[in-house]
Amino acid sequence: xxxxxxxxxxxxxxxxxxxxxxxxxxxxxxxxxxxxxxxxxxxxxxxxxxxxxxxxxxxxxxxxxxxxxxxxxxxxxxxxxxxxxxxxxxxxxxxxxxxxxxxxxxxxxxxxxxxxxxxxxxxxxxxxxxxxxxxxxxxxxxxxxxxxxxxxxxxxxxxxxxxxxxxxxxxxxxxxxxxxxxxxxxxxxxxxxxxxxxxxxxxxxxxxxxxxxxxxxxxxxxxxxxxxxxxxxxxxxxxxxxxxxxxxxxxxxxx
Numbered sequence: 001x002x003x004x005x006x007x008x009x010x011x012x013x014x015x016x017x018x019x020x021x022x023x024x025x026x027x028x029x030x031x032x033x034x035x036x037x038x039x040x041x042x043x044x045x046x047x048x049x050x051x052x053x054x055x056x057x058x059x060x061x062x063x064x065x066x067x068x069x070x071x072x073x074x075x076x077x078x079x080x081x082x083x084x085x086x087x088x089x090x091x092x093x094x095x096x097x098x099x100x101x102x103x104x105x106x107x108x109x110x111x112x113x114x115x116x117x118x119x120x121x122x123x124x125x126x127x128x129x130x131x132x133x134x135x136x137x138x139x140x141x142x143x144x145x146x147x148x149x150x151x152x153x154x155x156x157x158x159x160x161x162x163x164x165x166x167x168x169x170x171x172x173x174x175x176x177x178x179x180x181x182x183x184x185x186x187x188x189x190x191x192x193x194x195x196x197x198x199x200x201x202x203x204x205x206x207x208x209x210x211x212x213x214x215x216x217x218x219x220x221x222x223x224x225x226x227x228x229x230x231x232x233x234x235x236x237x238x239x240x241x242x243x244x245x246x247x248x249x250x251x252x253x254x255x
Contacts, residue, residue, distance in 0.1 A: 010088030019049040028099040063103035077180035104201040118166035140196030151243035178221030
């Protein structure tokens with residue numbers, strides 16, 4: 001018997017101090033035109049007007065589930081709460097400051113069924129805080145293996161959809177950063193392939209507060225996840241991290 005006897009897509013969105021943009025994010029979900037869509041918003045104790053903005057939507061749309069955490073626990077804890085609340089066979093991730101292109105869910109779901117995929121991601125482009133395109137597209141290859149993912153963090157969270165009837169229920173590793181990358185590795189270490197749909201179906205919002213120091217934080221996270229979570233020996237992990245740095249440089253500066 002399958003875990004989920006439905007075609008529901010549950011959107012997993014952690015919320016923290018995003019009152020300025022969460023409305024646009026929710027609108028992009030509501031514009032999908034997919035009837036069996038559940039939107040699960042978990043508020044990690046926002047201190048701004050995020051709750052008030054969301055309340056305007058929950059009053060109108062019964063498919064929006066809003067939960068406020070008792071204490072701030074970080075994105076991984078918020079996402080795990082959302083995963084527990086989600087009733088859908090399919091879970092799709094959308095961060096609270098990103099947006100989806102119209103028709104993303106239908107297109108991605110059709111692609112997943114065509115490929116019999118457990119995990120799927122898509123290409124995305126980048127926008128600024130005012131929704132203006134930054135002329136930067138992050139493409140994906142058709143098949144992303146565990147081995148490839150160790151050297152290249154190609155999978156972008158807001159493009160991911162997972163079939164829980166194929167992966168089983170799961171929770172994200174409790175990391176303050178990099179828990180999404182750790183999750184894809186965890187789900188793929190048994191040989192599961194992530195299928196990439198190389199069409200821009202998501203908009204990734206680049207915030208002005210993003211500092212170059214975050215790139216080095218990412219390098220540290222990749223190292224820790226590979227050596228601590230995946231138990232990869234340090235020589236192999238060091239090689240993988242070097243590949244990650246080269247790929248990140250190419251992605252950010254040569255595209």
